[in-house]
Amino acid sequence: MTIQRIFLGTNRPALHLATDYLFGRFAQPGQADFRQVTLVLPGGRAGRRLLERLIDESKRQNARFTPPKILTVGQLPEQLYQSKKPFADDLVQQLVWSETLQSFDPSALQQVIAELPSTASNDSYAWEHWLALGKLMQGLHRELASNALDFSDVVQQLDAWSQQNLAAGDVAAGATDPTIREKERWALFSQLQQAYLARLDRLDLWDRQTARRIAIDRNECHAAQPILLVGTVDLEGTLRQMLDQVSHQVTALIYAPSRWGNRFDSHGCLEPATWQAAKLDLPDHQLIRADGPIDQAESVAQQIASYQGRLRADQITVGLPDEQIVPQLTRQLDACKLPNRFGPGLTLAHSRVLRMLSDLSEWLATSSYEAFASLVRHPDIEMWLLEMGVRPGWIDVLDAYYRDHLPAKIDGTWLKSEEKTQSLRTVYQRLAQLTASLAPLRLKPDGPTPDNASSTSQPSERQSLDHHLAPIAQLLQDLYGQRTFQLDQEAERMSWQACREVQQVLETLAAIPPSLMPQITAAEGLQLIGRLLDNVQVPARSEKVPIELVGWLELPLDDAPALVVTSFNQPFVPTSIQADQFLPGTMRTALGLEDNRRRYARDAYAVSTLLAPWRNTSWIVARRNMQGDPLAPSRLLFATSPEKVALRAMQFFGPAKPATARTPMAGDLITSSPRATSPNQATFEVPQPHPLTEPLTSMSVTSFAQYMACPYRFYLEYVLGLRHVHDRATELDGAAFGTLAHYVLEQFGTSEQRDACAVDKITKTLNQILDRRVRQLFGSHPRPAVKLQVEQLRLRLKIFSTWQANRRSEGWQIEHTELAFREQPAKLIVDGEPMQLTGRIDRIDFNEATGKRQILDYKTGDAGDEPQKTHRRRDTWIDLQLPLYRHLVRALEISGPVELAYIRLPKRIDLSVLAKANWSEAELESADEMAYQIVRQVREQKFWPPVKPAPRYSEDLAAICMDGVFGKK
Numbered sequence: 024m025t026i027q028r029i030f031l032g033t034n035r036p037a038l039h040l041a042t043d044y045l046f047g048r049f050a051q052p053g054q055a056d057f058r059q060v061t062l063v064l065p066g067g068r069a070g071r072r073l074l075e076r077l078i079d080e081s082k083r084q085n086a087r088f089t090p091p092k093i094l095t096v097g098q099l100p101e102q103l104y105q106s107k108k109p110f111a112d113d114l115v116q117q118l119v120w121s122e123t124l125q126s127f128d129p130s131a132l133q134q135v136i137a138e139l140p141s142t143a144s145n146d147s148y149a150w151e152h153w154l155a156l157g158k159l160m161q162g163l164h165r166e167l168a169s170n171a172l173d174f175s176d177v178v179q180q181l182d183a184w185s186q187q188n189l190a191a192g193d194v195a196a197g198a199t200d201p202t203i204r205e206k207e208r209w210a211l212f213s214q215l216q217q218a219y220l221a222r223l224d225r226l227d228l229w230d231r232q233t234a235r236r237i238a239i240d241r242n243e244c245h246a247a248q249p250i251l252l253v254g255t256v257d258l259e260g261t262l263r264q265m266l267d268q269v270s271h272q273v274t275a276l277i278y279a280p281s282r283w284g285n286r287f288d289s290h291g292c293l294e295p296a297t298w299q300a301a302k303l304d305l306p307d308h309q310l311i312r313a314d315g316p317i318d319q320a321e322s323v324a325q326q327i328a329s330y331q332g333r334l335r336a337d338q339i340t341v342g343l344p345d346e347q348i349v350p351q352l353t354r355q356l357d358a359c360k361l362p363n364r365f366g367p368g369l370t371l372a373h374s375r376v377l378r379m380l381s382d383l384s385e386w387l388a389t390s391s392y393e394a395f396a397s398l399v400r401h402p403d404i405e406m407w408l409l410e411m412g413v414r415p416g417w418i419d420v421l422d423a424y425y426r427d428h429l430p431a432k433i434d435g436t437w438l439k440s441e442e443k444t445q446s447l448r449t450v451y452q453r454l455a456q457l458t459a460s461l462a463p464l465r466l467k468p469d470g471p472t473p474d475n476a477s478s479t480s481q482p483s484e485r486q487s488l489d490h491h492l493a494p495i496a497q498l499l500q501d502l503y504g505q506r507t508f509q510l511d512q513e514a515e516r517m518s519w520q521a522c523r524e525v526q527q528v529l530e531t532l533a534a535i536p537p538s539l540m541p542q543i544t545a546a547e548g549l550q551l552i553g554r555l556l557d558n559v560q561v562p563a564r565s566e567k568v569p570i571e572l573v574g575w576l577e578l579p580l581d582d583a584p585a586l587v588v589t590s591f592n593q594p595f596v597p598t599s600i601q602a603d604q605f606l607p608g609t610m611r612t613a614l615g616l617e618d619n620r621r622r623y624a625r626d627a628y629a630v631s632t633l634l635a636p637w638r639n640t641s642w643i644v645a646r647r648n649m650q651g652d653p654l655a656p657s658r659l660l661f662a663t664s665p666e667k668v669a670l671r672a673m674q675f676f677g678p679a680k681p682a683t684a685r686t687p688m689a690g691d692l693i694t695s696s697p698r699a700t701s702p703n704q705a706t707f708e709v710p711q712p713h714p715l716t717e718p719l720t721s722m723s724v725t726s727f728a729q730y731m732a733c734p735y736r737f738y739l740e741y742v743l744g745l746r747h748v749h750d751r752a753t754e755l756d757g758a759a760f761g762t763l764a765h766y767v768l769e770q771f772g773t774s775e776q777r778d779a780c781a782v783d784k785i786t787k788t789l790n791q792i793l794d795r796r797v798r799q800l801f802g803s804h805p806r807p808a809v810k811l812q813v814e815q816l817r818l819r820l821k822i823f824s825t826w827q828a829n830r831r832s833e834g835w836q837i838e839h840t841e842l843a844f845r846e847q848p849a850k851l852i853v854d855g856e857p858m859q860l861t862g863r864i865d866r867i868d869f870n871e872a873t874g875k876r877q878i879l880d881y882k883t884g885d886a887g888d889e890p891q892k893t894h895r896r897r898d899t900w901i902d903l904q905l906p907l908y909r910h911l912v913r914a915l916e917i918s919g920p921v922e923l924a925y926i927r928l929p930k931r932i933d934l935s936v937l938a939k940a941n942w943s944e945a946e947l948e949s950a951d952e953m954a955y956q957i958v959r960q961v962r963e964q965k966f967w968p969p970v971k972p973a974p975r976y977s978e979d980l981a982a983i984c985m986d987g988v989f990g991k992k
């Protein structure tokens with residue numbers, strides 16, 4: 024007996040027609056009793072929606088409702104036979120595959136897997152790599168088993184091809200049969216598969232896919248009540264064979280007109296061959312061209328606006344072949360005050376709990392600064408530290424510590440005094456106590472890790488997985504056990520759900536058979552939990568009836584009358600299988616596996632249902648993806664008449680037409696008319712300066728250049744004292760490199776060798792000072808990039824040594840070094856009122872023979888520019904630092920003429936070290952006049968507006984100044 028096929032037509036929504044069929048066949052007057060019926064649908068959303076329809080119809084008919092059993096396609100097989108052993112879950116299957124691979128003959132295995140992971144117990148990556156190989160084998164096994172095949176069937180198919188090639192003479196005499204290598208591979212895989220099943224059998228567990236095949240072979244499938252397949256047009260081979268054994272109970276409800284009968288097989292599934300030739304006449308007026316994701320989102324809003332409020336939110340669906348555009352789409356709909364919901368919701372990988380476990384795992388594994396900084400900045404860890412009595416402010420200390428020392432690791436050793444790092448030490452100790460049972464060797468709560476401790480995982484840290492489960496559960500209890508979650512807040516609800524899911528995973532891991540428990544570190548255990556939960560989705564909530572954002576495969580059974588399909592492009596519609604290394608396209612087709620023909624048929628069928636007369640469907644074809652790469656339109660657009668194919672090819676592949684400007688959408692598009700957001704309404708304002716309660720009485724010599732570049736940025740930096748603080752650096756930036764060089768040269772200027780004329784003595788002194796300072800700042804194990812920069816500085820200092828020795832022989836001696844003028848402040852008299860000048864002069868040299876003095880400024884910039892270039896642009900001053908040094912030295916009672924110069928230590932070795940500023944007295948007087956004018960403007964508090972465009976190298980204040988922000992004023 025064959026399965027009964029019922030064609031529902033497409034004149035109304037599929038689930039409405041299915042509801043009518045169910046009531047017509049099973050309901051009685053006053054009774055809508057469906058308890059003896061099993062309904063099978065492609066996905067959970069369609070099942071929930073069908074249940075809602077059945078309830079609504081029962082109310083309409085005033086009938087007492089008893090629900091049917093509603094299953095997804097994946098849940099149906101285990102309802103058709105009796106399992107005799109417990110099933111191995113996914114992780115257990117992967118572990119068994121992993122053990123099977125590790126116990127197999129390595130020399131044989133290496134013939135098909137070129138690079139095998141290590142088997143060393145202290146290799147921190149080996150376990151993960153073996154598990155990844157186990158997952159790969161599990162995937163191959165599952166895909167073949169879902170079509171009632173095993174690895175030996177692939178060998179048989181290859182044998183058949185080999186015989187055909189020989190019979191057809193396709194293999195030349197003496198040539199090697201091209202299938203031999205693949206037959207050897209799959210024959211080995213078949214041996215592995217048998218070993219895998221034998222291992223499961225010894226554990227008294229069943230492989231779910233194999234159990235289904237055994238049920239088929241033994242004719243054990245049965246069904247005691249009717250089974251209705253609703254819209255299940257693409258079933259795997261195993262399920263088809265199971266349904267054949269209960270075909271007398273099975274009815275396939277096909278959402279298609281009866282005239283399409285030849286497009287479906289006896290199971291109500293798609294016939295790929297006939298769908299290849301099916302015509303899909305998408306109306307041109309329903310096609311919308313858009314550029315990238317943002318433009319697509321705006322197009323969706325425009326389309327909804329075109330409904331002019333005639334439809335409720337729940338009567339509109341947005342289809343998502345490419346779910347990567349969800350963030351742009353939800354932002355646009357939110358801006359339009361449209362309630363919306365992406366049904367699957369976010370994955371738990373976005374939850375704070377899993378991010379915390381990931382950060383903790385990384386720190387336990389590496390002790391890296393980056394992992395520590397990420398962990399302690401996590402909101403849940405910050406909250407816990409506050410509860411543990413750690414006073415706020417330690418993050419600023421951490422930033423300063425990183426800026427000064429660039430530590431590669433945080434492992435309990437500190438490069439500053441206990442007084443300066445007390446808050447960091449307290450944070451570290453609290454975390455050490457929290458994680459002591461997870462990593463007792465790495466993070467000792469009673470003291471720091473010795474300098475010679477290994478930074479890699481120790482063999483003694485590797486223990487049976489079940490040893491780590493209780494400490495992980497206790498850690499979660501410590502962090503979240505006393506917390507009250509606000510479930511009406513999405514982030515809180517995600518955290519609450521994540522805690523529940525982690526607890527369930529811990530219970531699952533505890534149930535792994537003892538012989539399969541891997542020997543891993545606590546960090547690897549946390550990573551395993553994260554991998555098991557990363558893709559678990561938490562369905563989104565919505566207080567209002569929302570516009571549903573729905574995946575492509577769910578659209579045929581969706582019943583909203585208005586539909587906007589986004590990303591109608593290759594490679595999203597139709598999807599395709601690309602370059603499978605084990606099961607290429609020809610093999611998949613020969614074995615009856617899902618191939619590109621089946622995928623094309625599935626998507627062509629979906630398009631045909633979306634063209635039903637009751638639907639108002641719009642199709643958005645994008646030009647670019649999320650990464651900005653070009654996209655081709657879906658080839659289903661060209662499944663039409665030759666005339667339309669030519670026109671559409673010209674439309675989509677010809678020169679792009681100039682984009683028509685769209686008015687940005689905002690406002691409620693459902694209950695009111697949309698409103699445009701004009702440039703005068705949607706603006707971002709840069710905060711203006713506040714009047715100063717007291718005038719500035721002091722300016723640094725370096726601040727004048729900032730004022731000339733932008734008065735507003737001068738106000739932010741020198742009046743408000745704003746500084747950009749971050750810990751993203753992985754090497755010394757220009758300022759830090761220069762500070763290190765200045766320190767070394769300052770110390771040299773006060774050392775016993777300051778007057779030396781021997782190059783080797785000067786070089787030795789500079790190297791000793793440099794090495795001592797590097798140990799003070801960066802410890803005994805600086806970052807590799809810092810080591811390289813230190814050596815670069817050492818080379819520059821060697822060049823300086825030669826110059827310094829020659830200079831001393833010419834009669835020059837160091838008179839002053841690193842003058843800060845704290846006790847002898849300098850003043851700039853402007854309009855009779857003093858403005859105190861602050862600054863630091865790197866060095867003043869005096870030549871006894873000539874009576875000359877030089878004010879010298881060390882420059883370590885790579886370019887090695889002349890003073891003229893850094894201070895003047897054409898005939899205009901852009902920096903006054905060197906000219907203002909003349910006023911600073913008056914505090915030293917140096918009144919005679921002085922020369923101004925740079926001591927350059929650039930990366931170019933061909934430049935002379937000394938670069939004089941050969942400005943005339945008239946030019947220096949003009950610099951003074953510029954300084955006087957700046958002082959007057961500062962006193963008048965002229966700090967507005969910001970300079971446009973922004974000055975070069977002003978990124979630190981760009982966010983406040985809103986550089987590049989659309990609509991700012």
